[in-house]
Amino acid sequence: MKQALLSIFAAALGLAAAGSASAATTLETVKARGKLVCGVSLATPGFAAPDDKGRMQGFDADICRSIAAAVFGDGDKVEFVPTNINTRFQALQSGEIDVLSRQTTHTFSRDASLGLDFGPTVFYDGQGLMVPKSLGVTSAKELTEAAICTLPGTTTAQNISDFFAAIKGKFELVVFESPDENRAAFFSGRCEAITSDRSDLASIRAVANNPDDYVVLPDTISKEPLAPAFRQNDSQWGDIVSWSVWMLMAAEEKGITQANVDEKLKSEDPDVQRMLGATEELGKMLGLDNKWGYNIVKSVGNYGEVFERNVGQGTKLGMTRGPNALWNAGGLIYSPPIR
Amino acid sequence: MAFLHDMRFRAYFYQIVAIGFVALIGWTMFSTASGNLAKQNIATGFDFLTRPAGFVITESAIAFEQTDTVGRAILVGIANTVKVSLLAAIFGTVLGLGVGIARLSHNPLLARLALVYVELLRNVPLLLYLFLWYSLIILILPPVKQALHLLPGVYLSNSGLVVPAALVESGGLALLACLLGGAVAALVIRIISTRRRVTTGQSNHGGLIALAVLVLPALLLWLANGVAVSWDFPTAGKFRLTGGLHVRPEFVALLFGLALSVSANVAEIVRAGIQAVNKGQWEASAALGLSRGKAMRLVVLPQALRIIIPPLTNTYLTVFKNSSLAIAIGYPDLVMVSNTVMNQTGQAIETIAIFMGVYLTLSIAISLLMNWYNAHVALRER
Numbered sequence: 001m002k003q004a005l006l007s008i009f010a011a012a013l014g015l016a017a018a019g020s021a022s023a024a025t026t027l028e029t030v031k032a033r034g035k036l037v038c039g040v041s042l043a044t045p046g047f048a049a050p051d052d053k054g055r056m057q058g059f060d061a062d063i064c065r066s067i068a069a070a071v072f073g074d075g076d077k078v079e080f081v082p083t084n085i086n087t088r089f090q091a092l093q094s095g096e097i098d099v100l101s102r103q104t105t106h107t108f109s110r111d112a113s114l115g116l117d118f119g120p121t122v123f124y125d126g127q128g129l130m131v132p133k134s135l136g137v138t139s140a141k142e143l144t145e146a147a148i149c150t151l152p153g154t155t156t157a158q159n160i161s162d163f164f165a166a167i168k169g170k171f172e173l174v175v176f177e178s179p180d181e182n183r184a185a186f187f188s189g190r191c192e193a194i195t196s197d198r199s200d201l202a203s204i205r206a207v208a209n210n211p212d213d214y215v216v217l218p219d220t221i222s223k224e225p226l227a228p229a230f231r232q233n234d235s236q237w238g239d240i241v242s243w244s245v246w247m248l249m250a251a252e253e254k255g256i257t258q259a260n261v262d263e264k265l266k267s268e269d270p271d272v273q274r275m276l277g278a279t280e281e282l283g284k285m286l287g288l289d290n291k292w293g294y295n296i297v298k299s300v301g302n303y304g305e306v307f308e309r310n311v312g313q314g315t316k317l318g319m320t321r322g323p324n325a326l327w328n329a330g331g332l333i334y335s336p337p338i339r
Numbered sequence: 340m341a342f343l344h345d346m347r348f349r350a351y352f353y354q355i356v357a358i359g360f361v362a363l364i365g366w367t368m369f370s371t372a373s374g375n376l377a378k379q380n381i382a383t384g385f386d387f388l389t390r391p392a393g394f395v396i397t398e399s400a401i402a403f404e405q406t407d408t409v410g411r412a413i414l415v416g417i418a419n420t421v422k423v424s425l426l427a428a429i430f431g432t433v434l435g436l437g438v439g440i441a442r443l444s445h446n447p448l449l450a451r452l453a454l455v456y457v458e459l460l461r462n463v464p465l466l467l468y469l470f471l472w473y474s475l476i477i478l479i480l481p482p483v484k485q486a487l488h489l490l491p492g493v494y495l496s497n498s499g500l501v502v503p504a505a506l507v508e509s510g511g512l513a514l515l516a517c518l519l520g521g522a523v524a525a526l527v528i529r530i531i532s533t534r535r536r537v538t539t540g541q542s543n544h545g546g547l548i549a550l551a552v553l554v555l556p557a558l559l560l561w562l563a564n565g566v567a568v569s570w571d572f573p574t575a576g577k578f579r580l581t582g583g584l585h586v587r588p589e590f591v592a593l594l595f596g597l598a599l600s601v602s603a604n605v606a607e608i609v610r611a612g613i614q615a616v617n618k619g620q621w622e623a624s625a626a627l628g629l630s631r632g633k634a635m636r637l638v639v640l641p642q643a644l645r646i647i648i649p650p651l652t653n654t655y656l657t658v659f660k661n662s663s664l665a666i667a668i669g670y671p672d673l674v675m676v677s678n679t680v681m682n683q684t685g686q687a688i689e690t691i692a693i694f695m696g697v698y699l700t701l702s703i704a705i706s707l708l709m710n711w712y713n714a715h716v717a718l719r720e721r
Contacts (some may be wrong), residue, residue: 142577143578
């Protein structure tokens with residue numbers, strides 16, 4: 001009995017000690033482990049969902065791959081951890097994952113109070129509403145008195161409440177924990193409308209029996225800049241995540257693609273030479289291989305390629321670039337200079 | 340140092356040491372967690388409870404607006420949890436009592452049907468039943484535009500049942516007074532008639548008189564137009580029915596699932612309780628000329644009750660805790676509201692601590708109540 005008590009006491013002390021012993025930087029931890037652990041969504045087609053061969057596909061998954069490519073030179077050295085919408089930040093805080101790439105909106109209170117930082121916005125999204133075409137509704141303002149289905153997570157419930165409070169309209173909010181039940185309730189007509197980020201709505205529409213029966217309304221009722229998140233107080237790791245994302249954007253701007261990256265190594269353009277590591281030693285400054293940029297583009301392509309492959313016009317989601325076009329094509333995607 | 344050999348002192352001493360250890364471990368975990376949170380710049384504390392909630396809760400047992408506080412939102416969740424658990428416990432107990440007695444019926448068809456009912460409900464996880472009931476409701480019933488018009492003002496669709504709401508305009512207090520007074524009088528009459536039956540051995544009509552006293556005053560008041568009621572009939576709005584009283588499918592599916600699960604457990608407890616009563620009691624009742632129904636009601640069930648109460652406590656605790664499965668089918672119970680709060684504030688530890696504390700407190704309250712009732716009906720051996 002005494003021994004049992006002693007061992008419990010020892011365990012409690014051990015617990016206390018474990019909290020204080022985390023000296024290694026994230027980069028060291030990741031390198032020692034030999035792979036990146038990346039938190040993604042639970043099966044969201046277009047953003048992170050396994051394909052029929054079990055390989056994780058999607059926009060968020062490719063962001064993870066680009067970081068792995070920067071660190072290891074191989075975009076496949078990633079372990080994808082599907083994270084629950086409620087526990088995603090805890091997974092990051094506790095060190096279970098190295099980076100969270102999960103359609104996560106960058107907001108002030110998350111940045112300030114959760115002990116984490118956000119990288120550059122990878123996807124400019126906004127909350128929208130989807131309705132059946134047969135409802136004959138053309139604007140979200142016409143939806144007063146309607147029942148609206150949503151998930152408890154994120155700020156969706158608050159945004160839609162704010163929207164109707166502003167136009168002084170009443171509505172019925174039906175909140176589901178499971179995305180499947182949420183979709184089923186909408187498709188069966190329990191709710192007139194379903195609300196989520198527009199990217200997510202495109203994903204829900206893609207799995208409908210007949211996607212053409214549904215229409216995403218033009219109203220965007222909130223700003224949802226989706227960005228990867230990482231733990232606070234490790235600026236080296238933060239830089240690696242941020243510049244991996246910016247490298248994708250810069251590569252598109254410079255016309256470097258997965259197919260032509262080898263030729264571009266011989267490019268005369270000094271910017272391209274620096275990005276791909278043909279000259280200077282930018283990679284070393286981040287503690288990475290000098291060819292980190294080359295490795296990223298070789299693994300996943302540039303930003304435009306990642307977008308079109310996962311969520312673009314050729315996919316079931318069929319999204320247009322919109323605000324996610326490059327800055328010089330009327331969009332918001334802009335990388336600081338890589339020099 | 341004689342007290343060291345005192346058995347009672349040692350018993351207390353060891354208990355105090357054990358409690359001390361548990362408290363120490365708890366405190367260590369708490370201080371480690373809060374220390375780590377502070378180190379990671381994660382906000383802690385319960386300040387968020389006084390902030391405005393900012394979201395709406397469609398189904399609430401107490402009034403709630405978007406501008407109310409987070410604390411009140413959690414209170415709404417608690418009220419919703421209590422509402423659905425209480426109703427499920429009541430319906431489930433009544434149903435389970437019937438099924439449990441049917442299990443022991445001499446009619447083989449009835450007994451087997453009851454057996455199948457119990458086994459089907461007991462052996463599949465409740466969560467799956469909830470999905471089943473909910474899917475059946477939303478897939479089989481038509482959308483609200485083609486709602487079934489059952490009676491004037493009564494509509495049934497996959498958005499739930501809508502019935503006219505009665506708004507008492509005047510005479511409400513008088514009606515309440517009649518009902519309360521009737522209830523008290525009925526209780527008194529019942530106690531007196533039981534006592535008289537016990538002393539004289541004559542059966543009387545105490546039960547019927549009590550029922551009449553309970554119902555008649557309110558009925559007379561109603562017939563004399565003492566109560567003015569206006570009916571709020573549902574009308575077709577742009578998308579759905581407005582006005583009237585809404586019973587939402589999420590609530591119905593959850594209530595149905597919980598009540599059926601309670602009834603299956605209660606049925607088995609009742610069956611076991613009845614079977615545990617000595618066979619001699621049945622024979623003695625028969626010898627006294629009591630019919631089987633009377634023997635069950637007057638002799639066997641009261642004795643079975645003593646055996647039934649302790650396991651029944653477990654069933655009630657289970658239904659209360661199982662109500663947290665509401666989250667799967669969109670009923671805004673405590674867990675669902677807490678989840679939304681957790682997402683907006685990011686303060687998971689505090690929110691989870693609150694809802695665990697609430698479940699613990701209410702569960703212990705149920706236990707205490709049932710233990711008190713158990714002590715009340717337990718056989719007093721002399």
